[in-house]
Amino acid sequence: MSAALNEQLIRDVIEEVLGRLGPAPAGAAPPAPAAKADCGCPHRGGGQSGVFQEAGPACEAAAAAYVKLQQGGLAARRKVVNIVKTLAESNAAEWGRIELEETKIGRLDHKIEKLKIIQNVPGVEWLQPDGRSGDHGITLEEYTPFGVIGAVTPSTHSIPTLSGNIVNMVAAGNAVVFNAHPSASRCAAVAVDAYNQAIARETGIENLCCIIEHPTLESFQALCANELIRLLCVTGGPGVVKAAMQSGKRAVCAGPGNPPVLVDDTACMKRAARAIVQGAAYDNNLLCIGEKEVFVLESMADKLMAEMENNGAVRLNPAQLERLTKAAFLFKEGQGGGCPEPVVNRDFIGKDASILARAAGAQAPDQTPLLFAETDRRHPFVVEEQMMPFLPIVRVKSVEEGIAAAREAEHNYKHTSIIHSHNVEHMTAMGRALDTTLFIKNGPCMAGLGLGGEGYLSFSIATPTGEGVTNPRTFTRVRRCVMVDNLRIY
Ligand code: NAD
Numbered sequence: 064m065s066a067a068l069n070e071q072l073i074r075d076v077i078e079e080v081l082g083r084l085g086p087a088p089a090g091a092a093p094p095a096p097a098a099k100a101d102c103g104c105p106h107r108g109g110g111q112s113g114v115f116q117e118a119g120p121a122c123e124a125a126a127a128a129y130v131k132l133q134q135g136g137l138a139a140r141r142k143v144v145n146i147v148k149t150l151a152e153s154n155a156a157e158w159g160r161i162e163l164e165e166t167k168i169g170r171l172d173h174k175i176e177k178l179k180i181i182q183n184v185p186g187v188e189w190l191q192p193d194g195r196s197g198d199h200g201i202t203l204e205e206y207t208p209f210g211v212i213g214a215v216t217p218s219t220h221s222i223p224t225l226s227g228n229i230v231n232m233v234a235a236g237n238a239v240v241f242n243a244h245p246s247a248s249r250c251a252a253v254a255v256d257a258y259n260q261a262i263a264r265e266t267g268i269e270n271l272c273c274i275i276e277h278p279t280l281e282s283f284q285a286l287c288a289n290e291l292i293r294l295l296c297v298t299g300g301p302g303v304v305k306a307a308m309q310s311g312k313r314a315v316c317a318g319p320g321n322p323p324v325l326v327d328d329t330a331c332m333k334r335a336a337r338a339i340v341q342g343a344a345y346d347n348n349l350l351c352i353g354e355k356e357v358f359v360l361e362s363m364a365d366k367l368m369a370e371m372e373n374n375g376a377v378r379l380n381p382a383q384l385e386r387l388t389k390a391a392f393l394f395k396e397g398q399g400g401g402c403p404e405p406v407v408n409r410d411f412i413g414k415d416a417s418i419l420a421r422a423a424g425a426q427a428p429d430q431t432p433l434l435f436a437e438t439d440r441r442h443p444f445v446v447e448e449q450m451m452p453f454l455p456i457v458r459v460k461s462v463e464e465g466i467a468a469a470r471e472a473e474h475n476y477k478h479t480s481i482i483h484s485h486n487v488e489h490m491t492a493m494g495r496a497l498d499t500t501l502f503i504k505n506g507p508c509m510a511g512l513g514l515g516g517e518g519y520l521s522f523s524i525a526t527p528t529g530e531g532v533t534n535p536r537t538f539t540r541v542r543r544c545v546m547v548d549n550l551r552i553y
Contacts, residue, residue: 111256112263113273118240118285124270125211125238126291131268132236133208137187139266143233144186146261151181151226154257158222162250166218168413173346177223183513183520184227186234189535200546206539208236209293213286215307217299219349219413219450221247222254224298224522229258229272231521232296234535240292241274242283244299252276287312294538298523300448308527315530315537317523320351320478321448322508323469325493326359326367327462327484334505335483336370339454342481342507344376344432347413347452351524352479352501352508354454356445356472357435358465361458364437368456371435376454377420377427379436387423387434391451392443405443407450416452440468462489466496473497478526479511500526 115121132139151158159174193204212232216224221243232239243251255274263269275282283303286292287310297307298317307314326335343354359367372378379387391411394403411419416434420427427434438444438455445455459465473480479501482493494502501511501524510516512524512532521533530537 111252111276113255113259113270114252114276115240115273116276118242118275118282118289121240121270121273121275122211122213122286122289122291125240125273128268128271129208129210129236129238131266132233132238132271135266135268139268140187140234140236142265143262143268143271144230146265147226147229147233147258148182148184150254150257150261151178151222154254155179158250158254161253162222162247165250166221166247166413168218169346169349170415174220177220177346177522178226180514180520181223181226181230184230185519185534186230187535190235190539196551198551200548201550202546203544205542205544206235206536207542209538209540210237211291212237212239212294212296212538213289213292213312214239214241214295215283215297215299215303216241216243216247216251218244218247219351220346220522221251225251225254225272225274226258227520227522228296228298228533231533231535232538233271235538237294237538238270239272240286241272242278242286243274245278248274248276248278296523296533296538304527314528315523315525315533316528317351317533318476318478318526319448320476320526321355321446321473322352322479322481322499323472323497324354324357324481324483325462325465325469325489326357326363327465327482327486327489328360328363329485329489330363330483330505331485332363332366332370333373336367337374338483338505338507338510339367340371340374340376340433342509343454344416344452345507345509347415348433348450348454349413350508352511353450354481354508355448357454357456358440358459358468359456360462360465361460364456364458368435368437371433375431376433376435377416377425377431379420379423379425379434379453381436383423383425384436384438387419387436387453388443390422391419391449391453392447405447407447412450414451419451419453440472445472462492466493469493470496473499476526478524479503479508481506481508500524500531 155175155178163171163174190206195202214228252274262271295307295312295314297303300319304316304318391408392405393408416431417427417429433452435454440457442455477499480497480499481503503511512520523533
């Protein structure tokens with residue numbers, strides 16, 4: 064039942080009840096307008112459109128929307144893409160603010176920017192059919208939708224991932240149901256509500272993107288088990304990737320990373336330092352593609368670190384590093400009597416560099432973008448995907464040693480790696496050894512998503528499942544249409 068219809072029903076009931084009570088006494092307050100609260104439907108959440116309490120009704124609503132989208136054709140898809148891009152941009156300041164307020168991780172300016180750049184996510188234009196023509200007629204291969212997609216989004220960029228996913232998925236003709244991260248689900252529901260209202264107004268399609276109001280592991284499992292869900296797209300850490308892969312559904316998995324950076328002696332240290340600080344500091348290092356550890360040739364290490372300081376980064380001494388390490392990691396007893404294993408202390412994820420500095424017993428101005436210190440290659444800050452604005456710097460004796468150390472630190476996630484070098488043989492060797500989905504040379508990590516480098520944007524980079532930077536084609540089935548012996552026109 065539509066929200067508009069429910070609202071009308073509530074108004075009618077209020078009017079009828081007031082009518083039976085007789086005229087209001089003089090001076091009494093007029094009846095309150097029907098609240099834009101819960102519509103009364105047991106499945107809906109808080110009166111917001113597209114927001115559901117349970118996976119089942121959300122999937123059914125999205126399936127009905129999918130049929131309507133099909134009827135609306137490419138024109139309807141284009142309208143939806145345009146609506147999402149326009150609203151993401153015009154609401155960037157407000158939605159960035161509410162996302163930061165809810166998650167308490169990252170930086171406001173970058174949260175806002177991540178919404179403005181939804182403009183760079185590709186849309187319907189990405190889907191050009193492939194044609195063949197020969198003696199036996201013609202064949203057309205088209206990129207067609209799956210139907211309803213179940214999507215999981217991370218806490219690190221909730222509304223941006225959700226928005227980019229909608230653009231890609233709807234451009235390809237699908238509807239989507241989201242299970243957002245529980246600590247970033249309120250802001251996600253605000254965006255879903257705004258998108259659905261505008262989509263319904265402009266196209267007449269309701270619930271094209273749906274969301275579970277209070278997401279849990281159970282609602283994720285219900286989504287996976289629902290037969291209307293034809294494809295999963297999960298963006299997050301190792302837990303959700305494993306769960307999606309075990310679900311029995313086809314899954315596009317945008318998994319974790321721990322991007323290493325290698326700096327050799329042919330690189331420009333000014334440019335390398337500027338790029339490293341810019342990338343590692345972005346949104347307090349919440350990006351999965353963000354620089355997480357640096358291996359630098361011994362001969363260049365001092366120059367690189369001096370240039371990082373010139374770019375505003377603050378160096379910690381060994382005692383300060385030790386204090387920060389104790390605060391930023393919890394050391395749990397190792398399995399089978401092994402060494403204690405470091406686990407990232409979530410209280411420090413995405414916090415400002417000045418807060419990390421205080422934990423380290425150091426001084427850093429509020430606007431400090433990044434902290435760094437020298438460590439060895441086994442340090443927890445190198446090994447763990449820490450997602451905080453602190454960068455460990457490791458000296459290596461040779462490019463070969465640097466590549467081996469980078470490969471170990473990347474954990475075979477096949478996500479992102481970065482090199483600063485002007486030696487193409489070093490680049491080739493690292494590219495081959497690490498085998499990552501993104502391999503960036505001489506720029507900050509964001510260049511890998513088209514921000515300062517060539518390319519297009521998505522906040523879901525499918526790593527273990529191999530689709531790469533997701534785009535509308537990722538969310539299609541290829542279908543072939545064959546005409547035998549005819550319509551080849553010469
Ligand atoms: P997270 O793994 O804690 O959560 C991600 C999502 O998965 C959330 O919605 C969460 O509720 C859900 N989830 C977690 N464990 C689950 C399980 N066992 N079953 C079902 N659902 C589960 O990650 P986060 O802290 O929100 O985000 C950071 C992680 O995501 C990092 O590892 C980062 O590298 C990764 N990430 C990857 C990409 C990419 O494009 N490859 C993009 C953004 C973030």
